[in-house]
Amino acid sequence: MLSERQMMILRAVVRDFTNTGVPVGSKALAKQLPIHVSSATIRNEMAALEEQGLIKKTHSSSGRVPSVEGYRYYVDHLVKPDPLRPNDIDVIQSSLGGDFHKIDEIISQSATILSNLTSYTAFTLKPELKDSRLSGFRLVPLGKRQIMAILVTDSGDVENQTFDVAGDVDGEQLEAVVRLINDQLVGLTLPEVLKKLQAEIPVQIANYLQSPQGFLDIFGDVLTRAAQERFYVGGRLNLLNFSQDSDVDSLKSLYSLIDKTDDIASVLGQPSDKISVRIGNEMTNDALRNFSLITATYDVDQHGQGMIAILGPTRMPYSRMLGIVGAFREELAKKLLDYYRFYDE
Amino acid sequence: MLSERQMMILRAVVRDFTNTGVPVGSKALAKQLPIHVSSATIRNEMAALEEQGLIKKTHSSSGRVPSVEGYRYYVDHLVKPDPLRPNDIDVIQSSLGGDFHKIDEIISQSATILSNLTSYTAFTLKPELKDSRLSGFRLVPLGKRQIMAILVTDSGDVENQTFDVAGDVDGEQLEAVVRLINDQLVGLTLPEVLKKLQAEIPVQIANYLQSPQGFLDIFGDVLTRAAQERFYVGGRLNLLNFSQDSDVDSLKSLYSLIDKTDDIASVLGQPSDKISVRIGNEMTNDALRNFSLITATYDVDQHGQGMIAILGPTRMPYSRMLGIVGAFREELAKKLLDYYRFYDE
DNA sequence: TTTTAGCACTCAAACTAATCAAGTGCTAAG
DNA sequence: CTTAGCACTTGATTAGTTTGAGTGCTAAAA
Structure with a gap:
């Protein structure tokens, strides 16, 4: 039940906030939006959006910040994955281009690449037939x-x-x-x-x-x-960048979570077909309150299905990240297909 | 060239500061010392100690804090290892008491125990003949x-x-x-x-x-x-406790240091016979400026020599730590001797 | 009915000033 | 050589002020 204009505003709020980290106000929006309306109008619309729980204020007279529901709406309806930057394409091509002698090398390397591209923490899981024997x-x-x-x-x-x-x-x-x-x-x-x-x-x-x-x-x-499913993790240390004001305890529980294979498996959850985004407290785990998780599966034909994921702050540039994850899953699937083809025939 | 009394004062300064973390002043010392002198006297002595570079002020009217040289003197001449607490003995006995099927399990377990005992980060290296074939x-x-x-x-x-x-x-x-x-x-x-x-x-x-x-x-x-020499690391996360005011960068370089086997090997250095303490900038590595490293070797007869180490803040309770490290090396050597005896004969 | 200009109001953040407490060095007397 | 006394320094804490970005509301304009 959002009007065109409200969507436009919500999109702008999310984009602005994920870029700058600063609550965004009506004036700034008025300047930046393609349509020409006054800040007062924006204020009215923002009040409406707040009514619906999509954005909120950090204090009574502050600019607006997306709520979890707002991110959700943005991700579900408004975002469009960015195309990869040329530079990113190079990185993927060259890091995945070499010769490998083990599946696991490719998968573990992938975690590193993915964390480099995103500067978040990345997880990769190799393609797996369920019920291997x-x-x-x-x-x-x-x-x-x-x-x-x-x-x-x-x-x-x-x-x-x-x-x-x-x-x-x-x-x-x-x-x-x-x-x-x-x-x-x-x-x-x-x-x-x-x-x-x-x-x-x-x-x-x-x-x-x-x-x-x-x-x-x-x-x-x-x-x-x-x-046990075995995950590879890349860019562990990147988590340090987002530990707001050095809350040592939550950082610690975050790291112990990541290092426990079973726990992280349960967080990543069951593979679904598409790319999925889980935001903040949509994950049950308390240590992840301020994080978002993007997971995606990839298929390698008869060799089963694998998974990649990145974990970053709730306040991440979703369009770019979705672009990266989407592109990378394809590249990885392609690479693995090549690999299997070479060694199987 | 320190008088008895100066030594006593230096010892008290180090002890107090390592316990509380607060610069220690003349009045507090006067109360706490066994001899009965006024704070003014202490002040004079402290001035002398500062003259020699063993203690220093954090600002012109603050209490004193040990300098690296002060710690050095304390460790070399004044400290006496604490005997183990009964509780610690229990921990060691029970954690090391079980049955093991691999040397590496014992060594890796040891790193964990040692980090638990000290609440710092611990390293262990298995006994190694040099030039194995x-x-x-x-x-x-x-x-x-x-x-x-x-x-x-x-x-x-x-x-x-x-x-x-x-x-x-x-x-x-x-x-x-x-x-x-x-x-x-x-x-x-x-x-x-x-x-x-x-x-x-x-x-x-x-x-x-x-x-x-x-x-x-x-x-x-x-x-x-x-x-490659293979180190086991226990209590990685404990490093987080000492990251003063969340200096993310230095933490990152610290962690990458720890995870590079070669680097950490060069930091731990060559085995020497006794227990050695390296303080702050006595280690060349810049990331370790605020840390101290206690290393100790242990001998398992003809099976070679191994090493254990703990890494904690410069401001650590040395007497207790030296006690733990000293006792643990013995226990570990004993355990390994048993192990070899069982499987070799 | 929707948009907008105008205005009073709110609040965090940044800055200032004042006070406090712990500690020092120095001097002069014991 | 030791010590009481005192002036002085300094970081921390607290309270008060100012600033600026932003809001909601009202009334006029479109």
């Missing part, structure tokens, strides 16, 4: 008493861990265990494996090993690591 | 086009990396390469290996692989990672 397990004896456990999933994830064992490594025992695992568990999804690991497997393994607990620990460990 | 190399084919390279050193370090290869994995080629590496390079120190890798090896490998460059990259990568 265990496709192989190895135990490689390394030294006198060292063993490496390697676990491979059908989506190409590899998780490994070395551990020390007491007493000599008995090659036959190892092989028996590996055979058992591969017979019983390969082809199952990781949650299924995890379930079996707590039920039948221990009994069976006890036939081959004297002290199975140590092994079970290790295997469970590697397994849960593999089951 | 390459003791084994593997290439394990994992999936259709995935290979894992594993490198083992004689000190038990394991470094690994998976990578994708184009075309089918040729088992024979792999074995030939592995054999070559093991024949030519095992037993050499890592720097020697690195040198050979740039000279003869490429030529020889070209006999077995069509496109050796990819492989050489990977191998070099794993190798340099293994050659």
